[in-house]
Amino acid sequence: MILVPSVRLATTDDAQAIAEMSRQYIEHGLGWSWTPIRVRKAIREPSTNVAVGHEGDRILGFGIMQYGEETAHLALLAVEADHRKRGLGVLLLSWLEQCAMVAGIARIRLEARADNGAGLAFYARQGYRQVGIVSGYYLGMLDAVRFEKALAGDPAAPPA
Numbered sequence: 001m002i003l004v005p006s007v008r009l010a011t012t013d014d015a016q017a018i019a020e021m022s023r024q025y026i027e028h029g030l031g032w033s034w035t036p037i038r039v040r041k042a043i044r045e046p047s048t049n050v051a052v053g054h055e056g057d058r059i060l061g062f063g064i065m066q067y068g069e070e071t072a073h074l075a076l077l078a079v080e081a082d083h084r085k086r087g088l089g090v091l092l093l094s095w096l097e098q099c100a101m102v103a104g105i106a107r108i109r110l111e112a113r114a115d116n117g118a119g120l121a122f123y124a125r126q127g128y129r130q131v132g133i134v135s136g137y138y139l140g141m142l143d144a145v146r147f148e149k150a151l152a153g154d155p156a157a158p159p160a
């Protein structure tokens with residue numbers, strides 16, 4: 001049987017795998033704030049969507065989006081290193097963006113590590129606009145680049 005990666009909402013059984021990916025691929029050098037307990041809480045939180053990309057039982061990537069009134073915040077996004085450059089990052093991001101659009105969210109904001117050149121380029125190519133630098137955002141040790149993207153339907157969004 002050929003398995004094709006697809007996206008679904010996470011369950012609490014996915015929390016360990018998600019937290020380990022966060023530690024390895026996003027929080028390296030910064031401790032471990034997205035522990036399994038915190039991820040489990042996010043999965044249960046009604047104003048947060050935790051999505052996983054999976055092939056059968058194997059979790060290959062995930063994204064966490066937190067909803068405000070008009071703005072959603074993409075807290076984390078990562079794909080297993082051996083499954084990158086196959087479209088799963090874009091699939092996860094667009095799945096979360098679609099959910100946000102349906103929920104009436106006008107824009108998405110996110111911060112990415114200033115030392116993550118590949119991540120910064122990825123978001124820029126997905127239509128995210130750099131709106132600032134947040135000095136010492138990560139434990140006072142590392143700056144973040146803040147990005148924003150207006151979703152279709154936002155009256156303030158520029159015409160396509």
Ligand SMILES: CC(C)(COP(=O)(O)OP(=O)(O)OC[C@H]1O[C@@H](n2cnc3c(N)ncnc32)[C@H](O)[C@@H]1OP(=O)(O)O)[C@@H](O)C(=O)NCCC(=O)NCCS
Pocket residue numbers: 025026075076077078079080083084085086087088089090091111112113116118119121122125
């Ligand atoms: C950023 C990240 C999530 C992207 O995930 P990904 O699965 O590699 O993303 P995609 O495959 O959808 O897209 C990445 C690139 O692969 C290309 N690609 C997609 N499918 C492809 C395929 N079949 N063959 C070759 N290239 C392909 C895309 O066009 C894209 O190219 P670009 O970067 O030049 O625009 C991933 O690199 C990652 O987890 N990095 C570590 C954590 C991180 O930095 N997270 C983001 C900041 S919090």
